Amino acid sequence: MGYGKSIELFLANGTADSLIIAELSNWNGKAIKIPRIEVADCKRDDIKEPGIYFLFCKEEDNTDSVYIGESENVKERLVQHIRDYSAEKEKYYWTTAVIFIGRDLNKAHIRYLEDRLVADARAAKRYAVLTKNTYGKTVLKESQTAAMNEFIDNIKILINALGYKVLEPMVVNDMATSIDNEKLYMSAGGTRAEGFVTTEGFVLLAGAVINEKISEKSLGKGAIALRKKIVESDKVKDWTTTEDILFSSSSAAADFVTGYSVSGPMTWKNAAGVTLKEIEAAESKND
Structure with a gap:
């Protein structure tokens, strides 16, 4: 059994169906969940920072799909996604974005995060992953790789807490012995x-x-x-x-x-x- 975690949720506009900030104690990163319809008018400076984002969609057959991307200015990239859909350059329509930002993230960091998260989402097989290509040749120092892997662990905690199990495998290898996993x-x-x-x-x-x-x-x-x-x-x-x-x-x-x-x-x-x-x-x- 793992250690307990403390998560702070802030409803920026006072309602759960609007912008939500999620933070873990003792972590310099945070998650920002924002509806598509609020992106263009959002004035927050933090969504203009470098980060990773998940765009959640519903397919015509009601199955779940997700686009995972990175940008040095996340808001600018999300607005571009909206424009591309209007111009019929993109076929998928996303309703909610979940953004992850953190102190001192740079282009190499977010490329590494995107590549790892896309691979993990595909392996989990819960959502159809719409991301076609990632930059898989990012070279980081050993200490940076360790920091980014910890960042990914915290992303998995927060995105799950926000209701999206996109990164969680259905079968966990280190299952404890109880009714919840007895074969x-x-x-x-x-x-x-x-x-x-x-x-x-x-x-x-x-x-x-x-x-x-x-x-x-x-x-x-x-x-x-x-x-x-x-x-x-x-x-x-x-x-x-x-x-x-x-x-x-x-x-x-x-x-x-x-x-x-x-x-x-x-x-x-x-x-x-x-x-x-x-x-x-x-x-x-x-x-």
Whole structure:
């Protein structure tokens, strides 16, 4: 378990749907969350500093996407993004920007940050990353590299706290032993799968063999649409999942695997054959 962190949120205009400043104690960087419609008229000097920015978008199919960039004058660059969209030079429409600035950041620093953050966002596979190219040849001193890596760690904390899990992997390698990550198994009618419970729902691990057919009478319209979308993506090949997939619940994951409605808590079991329902009941008694 890590150490506790203190985050200060300042609602610059008094409302949560406007500009927000987020800061970690004992860190010289900060995050600025700003709606697209407020960028042009924003008079703050700090958003004109060198920094990294995330532009959050919703695609037509309601999936999340993000553009990650760097600039020596972040506001100027964001305004240019808006102009480029109006001129049809950019196809993506972002609604919110999250900016990260810090004392003494220079061009080499922000290029390094952009390259690392784009790579981490792609590896997390939660958002479609719209950034095409980064400058991957930045050379920093050893001390500067260490400082920028710490900067990235703090970016991950703050952007997550602001509600964007763009940099957070669904599967954490150093998981503690608890119900939240105990590996669970299921098999039915030729299907087989592994997964585990998380604070966000249930992660179905890559390598799950799913049913080719579905029961339209059993599954709801939402579940059918979600299954169709995932199957038609690159997340499934030859009816086997190729990457980890996050579902809202254990039942949603089990429904996806079997192609019909089942009880996740009763279907998923640990290596000893204990159902998720029984595990949860035992955990609640221990509390």
